[in-house]
Amino acid sequence: MNLFDYVADRWDRLSLQAWLHVSEVVQSTIIAAVLGVLIGVAVYRSPIGSALATALASTILTVPSFALLGLLIPVVGLGATPTVIALVLYALLPITRNTIVGLGGVDPAIRDAARGIGMSRVGVLARVELRLAWPAILAGMRVATQMLMGIAVIAAYAKGPGLGGEVFSGLVRAGSANATNQALAGTLGVVILALLLEAVYFLIARFTVSRGIRG
Amino acid sequence: MADTENVSGVEIQLDNVTKRYPGSREPAVRDVTMTIPAGKIVILVGPSGCGKTTTMRMINRLIEPSSGTITIGGEDALRLNADTLRRKVGYAIQQAGLFPHFTVAQNISVVPGLLGWERGRINDRVDEMMDLVGLDPAQYRDRFPRQLSGGQQQRVGVARALAADPPVLLMDEPFGAVDPITRGNLQDELLRLQTDLRKTIVFVTHDFDEAVKLGDKIAVLGDQSTIQQYDTPEAILANPANDMVAGFVGAGASLKQLTLLRVRDVDYEDIALTAPADESPATLRQRMIEQNRTYALVLDQRRRPLRWVHVRALSTASSLTGAGTPVGDSVSTQSTLHDALEAILAEGGHAVVTGTRGEYVGMIDITTVTDTIKQLREEHEAGSAAS
Ligand SMILES: Nc1ncnc2c1ncn2[C@@H]1O[C@H](COP(=O)(O)OP(=O)(O)O)[C@@H](O)[C@H]1O
Ligand SMILES: [Mg+2]
Numbered sequence: 001m002n003l004f005d006y007v008a009d010r011w012d013r014l015s016l017q018a019w020l021h022v023s024e025v026v027q028s029t030i031i032a033a034v035l036g037v038l039i040g041v042a043v044y045r046s047p048i049g050s051a052l053a054t055a056l057a058s059t060i061l062t063v064p065s066f067a068l069l070g071l072l073i074p075v076v077g078l079g080a081t082p083t084v085i086a087l088v089l090y091a092l093l094p095i096t097r098n099t100i101v102g103l104g105g106v107d108p109a110i111r112d113a114a115r116g117i118g119m120s121r122v123g124v125l126a127r128v129e130l131r132l133a134w135p136a137i138l139a140g141m142r143v144a145t146q147m148l149m150g151i152a153v154i155a156a157y158a159k160g161p162g163l164g165g166e167v168f169s170g171l172v173r174a175g176s177a178n179a180t181n182q183a184l185a186g187t188l189g190v191v192i193l194a195l196l197l198e199a200v201y202f203l204i205a206r207f208t209v210s211r212g213i214r215g
Numbered sequence: 216m217a218d219t220e221n222v223s224g225v226e227i228q229l230d231n232v233t234k235r236y237p238g239s240r241e242p243a244v245r246d247v248t249m250t251i252p253a254g255k256i257v258i259l260v261g262p263s264g265c266g267k268t269t270t271m272r273m274i275n276r277l278i279e280p281s282s283g284t285i286t287i288g289g290e291d292a293l294r295l296n297a298d299t300l301r302r303k304v305g306y307a308i309q310q311a312g313l314f315p316h317f318t319v320a321q322n323i324s325v326v327p328g329l330l331g332w333e334r335g336r337i338n339d340r341v342d343e344m345m346d347l348v349g350l351d352p353a354q355y356r357d358r359f360p361r362q363l364s365g366g367q368q369q370r371v372g373v374a375r376a377l378a379a380d381p382p383v384l385l386m387d388e389p390f391g392a393v394d395p396i397t398r399g400n401l402q403d404e405l406l407r408l409q410t411d412l413r414k415t416i417v418f419v420t421h422d423f424d425e426a427v428k429l430g431d432k433i434a435v436l437g438d439q440s441t442i443q444q445y446d447t448p449e450a451i452l453a454n455p456a457n458d459m460v461a462g463f464v465g466a467g468a469s470l471k472q473l474t475l476l477r478v479r480d481v482d483y484e485d486i487a488l489t490a491p492a493d494e495s496p497a498t499l500r501q502r503m504i505e506q507n508r509t510y511a512l513v514l515d516q517r518r519r520p521l522r523w524v525h526v527r528a529l530s531t532a533s534s535l536t537g538a539g540t541p542v543g544d545s546v547s548t549q550s551t552l553h554d555a556l557e558a559i560l561a562e563g564g565h566a567v568v569t570g571t572r573g574e575y576v577g578m579i580d581i582t583t584v585t586d587t588i589k590q591l592r593e594e595h596e597a598g599s600a601a602s
Contacts, residue, residue: 110312113313116275123329212317
């Protein structure tokens with residue numbers, strides 16, 4: 001059986017796994033974005049807080065994904081939960097860092113003008129600062145998503161959903177019938193999905209970044 | 216002069232206002248007391264770092280005073296909610312501080328929006344404000360700040376500050392970052408706006424010439440914002456209160472006084488021989504010989520000056536539009552005598568004066584200016600002898 005026949009034959013299962021893969025990555029990115037932006041907003045005014053938050057998030061990223069999953073399984077069990085927790089933790093660094101950089105890069109004169117004409121603190125944050133930092137935040141989310149697409153493969157180790165299962169069992173069964181096809185299908189699936197998400201990010205940027213600040 | 220009917224501004228009173236920044240030993244502003252009259256432009260001028268910005272920002276409480284009181288239109292500014300206060304005090308700063316992700320219309324709409332105006336009213340107001348500052352709404356409404364020149368951004372900044380019709384306008388070196396020609400235009404327009412609006416304007420600058428041009432009153436500030444002299448530009452130029460003020464006024468006080476006078480205030484005369492552009496060179500030549508003139512000024516259909524022609528050039532010229540030399544610098548009746556003097560010097564002794572629509576109204580020459588300087592000097596000598 002060649003790869004095409006294999007994919008056609010297993011289409012139902014592969015497409016379901018692909019869907020689950022994207023779904024867990026996207027959900028983890030969104031959770032991480034909410035957390036990352038909150039952390040960023042909390043610390044960006046303080047240089048020490050910013051350095052601390054960035055250092056912490058970097059430290060998480062240095063823990064190998066196998067090890068992190070291994071540590072999580074005894075605590076939260078197998079399945080989607082440890083996977084999502086691990087993915088969220090990994091996604092935090094690029095998003096938090098970019099939020100801090102984006103908010104810190106807002107011209108102080110603009111902030112001053114916003115306060116000066118009577119916007120409340122929350123108003124300045126929501127209508128001015130976050131809007132101006134948004135391209136950076138979105139870029140952080142994009143990097144996070146791409147990274148998570150790969151890391152989510154490893155999550156098969158914790159019996160998480162997604163294409164990782166295909167890649168792993170393909171590799172484990174190396175030599176037997178369709179083993180290569182299975183691993184290849186999983187890997188190519190991840191690559192194709194990553195490209196699709198890239199296109200989605202492009203569209204999101206197109207529709208949510210003001211033309212006044214688009215590069 | 217003293218009519219208060221159309222004044223939309225209110226008086227601002229600072230009493231013993233002091234600001235001490237945390238961590239610095241000396242206060243940045245020490246014990247300032249001053250009255251800023253309703254409907255006037257008051258300039259805070261002084262060297263960099265003397266505390267002008269700090270003083271101004273305490274009025275809208277971007278900086279909280281350490282002690283002292285500030286009242287705006289009789290209301291204690293320190294007891295109002297700061298955000299509410301700021302919505303009633305226009306604020307324009309250097310480089311405009313426009314929101315880059317908002318269009319021009321969105322920028323101008325911010326304060327009316329915060330005040331809960333209805334959409335339709337805000338839209339009308341945006342157009343009105345853009346007209347007021349000389350930007351065509353049809354063309355510029357939906358542009359983003361980065362698609363505007365520095366001068367246009369500054370106009371939008373002023374429109375945004377005035378959008379909710381605040382009685383008070385604070386301006387911190389608003390024209391500091393634009394080129395000198397644009398700055399001159401923006402200053403002229405601010406004065407034009409103010410004749411209708413009659414706001415109370417507090418204007419910070421370190422440029423004394425700008426202060427003289429714009430101010431109804433000027434406060435010359437020294438270190439820690441201490442008031443060295445607070446008076447009309449004329450009085451400060453004529454009688455600087457101390458060496459510091461004199462140093463700030465600088466050399467050429469009489470030249471500076473020329474920025475206080477406009478061409479419309481002095482005698483310019485309709486002395487040029489004018490000719491419509493479609494007159495034949497032969498008839499014009501005939502007229503010039505009859506009136507014993509060597510030069511004639513060619514005007515277009517709307518009587519705007521085009522060219523100077525010499526009588527000798529007319530014998531060979533086929534039409535007036537090609538003969539002679541183009542008119543160089545001209546001055547308008549709105550121009551300051553200072554600008555007029557420059558044009559006169561550039562043009563070699565006299566300059567064409569144009570009216571509000573650019574039409575020819577007369578000529579001004581160097582003796583008119585020197586006579587004016589002489590007259591001013593005599594008045595001041597009489598004035599300081601009396602005081
Ligand atoms: N936020 C601040 N914290 C501490 N010192 C400040 C702050 N802002 C201004 N200063 C100091 O206060 C003094 C007056 O500053 P400022 O009002 O900006 O002067 P100006 O506008 O006349 O140039 C300066 O010595 C400046 O260094
Ligand atoms: Mg300043």
